[in-house]
Amino acid sequence: MQVGGDPTLRDQATWTAEDRKRVTDMASNWAGERKPNQEGYTFFQSPSPVTGEQQDMPDFFSKETLAGQDVPGIAVVLGAIAVIGTVTLLVGVVSA
Secondary structure, eight states, rough: OOOTTGGGSSSSOOHHHHEEEEEEHHHHHGGGGOOGGTTTTTBBBBBSTTOOOOOTTTTTHHHHHHTTTOOOOOHHHHHHHHHHHOOOOOOHHOOO
């Protein structure tokens, strides 16, 4: 800590150029302020996301994944109503 104390606890009008630089560095998460275990992180993300592609699993919307899925009739009806409503709304907005 600096001899003058934490600049964020004082009025900004009394800050020196060094105080402004320290506050900017603290608030910016610049490389100089990162801890060793934070290197490579960008805004709370790990260096390599855990949601990457997995070699032993098929794609989410592949035929393998969707094969054998039963869709209830009510889901089809509600989906059709949603599509019709969306198209009607878009036609109404575009033609207005």
